[in-house]
Amino acid sequence: MNKRASGTAALIAVAALTLAGCAGGDEGSGGEGAPIVVGSVNTISGPATFPEASLAAAAVFDAFNEAGGLDGRKIDYKTLDDKGDPATATASARELVGSDGAVALVGSASLIECEINAKYYEQEGILSMPGIGVDTGCFASDNISPANVGPFNDMTLTLQYGSEVLGLDDICILLEIAGSTRPTYQAAIDKWTEITGKEPKYVDDTVPYGASDYTPYIVKARDQGCKALAINPVEPDAIGQVKAANAQGWDDVTWLYLTSVYSENFADAIDNAGAGIYVPAEFYPFTDDNEINADWRELMEANDIPLTSFSQGGYLAAKYFIEVLEGIDGDITRESVSEALQSMEPIENPMVGTPYAFGTQNTAGWPIILKSGTNAWEKVAEDWLRIGE
């Protein structure tokens, strides 16, 4: 490198640094052309992980940036890992909101983050659109509105499908409880009772997470004469439960699970599904090769992101956010983004049964089934199942 070139390089470096300094202002309002900072807090490492939602959101934002962004302004998407640890989740939110000056949080998927950070978001006047809301806090705060149905409404849906569509009595409910989710699940069960007038045979909320052997619970359910089991497990536990029933030769039980078990991996692992495993899928079933999911599928495959419900949620959250962003007149600041989200018109998307508007609950799932010996999920309905219909 000769002297002049290195001088030029130094000048460019100084200029770049100065510009970066300007852009790093608070509230992400760095004048014309500065990137719009959007954050997300996710559980990417730890006992239960949800990496796909933020990956999918990142893919959507990258595509948006490549297409020119918002009048030339790029979206700078920052994803942090909370490791399923409350302290890290707290720190991550403060880093994104406080020092990075994010205008909103989009596409998060965390085991614990909503409940822990909801108060802080309210205090800072920032809104969060998780791709996948997991804990109770995601569905109870005015500042958080996930793109998905969530386990609680999903529980109501799966019960409703079992009792109303399949006509099953003697549904027993087994719950794996993490943190403070018990009352929220009870509310979901009560909602089902209110709609249908039916009661569960019994509710057992002592089912442990990550147990090695679920046989005793299955035996108890069989002895009590349950015809169907509604359970809310994470995927590995669900496999354990179905296998325990197989080992007991209990082949006429109907399983009413939640979207957490809807994956190719689960279908591969289950040969004997009893009288069928039913799930109200929170998004349009991705195992069904259909025009509806084509854009999502293409984007995921191009970026090597697993095709799961979680990546559907992250994808949708980012899509909704971009649509709202494009409708904002004037400055893009935290205030203007929050205001636009709170006053947004509902966005329709065939991938979900309920149009998305910030603060409204998604209450529709698409019923799917895993039959014995098929190792593949299939649709069992031609339309969305909605709570109370």
Place this chain on the structure above:
Amino acid sequence: MLQGAIAGLAAGGLYAVLGVCLTLMSRLVRVVNFAQAATGMFGAFTAVWFVREIGLPIWLGSVLGVLVAGLLAAAIGFIAATWLSEASTTTRSAMTVGPLLLLISMSFILFGNKPQPFTPIIAGPAFAFGGVVISQVTVATVAMAIVTAIVVRIVLRRTRVGTQLRALSERPTTAELLGIRSRPLSIAVWFVTGVISAIAIMIVAPSQSNDATSLSMLIVPAAAAALLGGFRRLDLAVVGGVVLGVLGGLVAQIDEVALVRNFLPFLFIVVLLLWTQRKEVWDAAR
């Protein structure tokens, strides 16, 4: 109730097999191997990988997986025998926590953190009487626990190798002076227990939650089982495992105490320790 108790037997047999391995290790090579279940888990996952990714037949994949588990255990044994041969039991046992965490992380990296799609070697109910179903896995694990304990006992009592092993465990220095080679023998013990754990885990993995963490953490109930025999007696380790499994099955049937089931092994350990220490006076036991 009876059905519940019987349902716990499958888990009980598994705890018993692992408890026997732990007892064996503690007696012969002065170590409580925390990575006992983890090596078995890793071997079983390797077997699944061989079958699914390489396309080997199930029997061959299983044999290779079992070998991998044995070799892993032998590698840990090599470390213990080479660098910690003079160390106390506590130090040697503490060392095995490293491989435990390493194996869990490695399996996350290599095989992902999802449960593995095991093809069941044995599955379904074996027989039923009086409305009580006994699954094939139950028969297999309980039989394996009893057979392992008996075979180990015969080997130790009736064979030349067994005598050498006992000599090494009771008087290591004297045995070495007599010309018994300690390192190969102790590594062989590690290898054998690795193989046994892998076989046991392969039998049960298809019929229960089989992600890396829950399989590796089987070490807790296994340790509780081994504690009943004081990490010395094989027969009591078998009894301990079976009793713990049956208790777990029973407790889950009774609503009032179902919550206890999640920490039953810990309760079991605490009660045993209190019982065994009941005659100790404070000054001497401290």
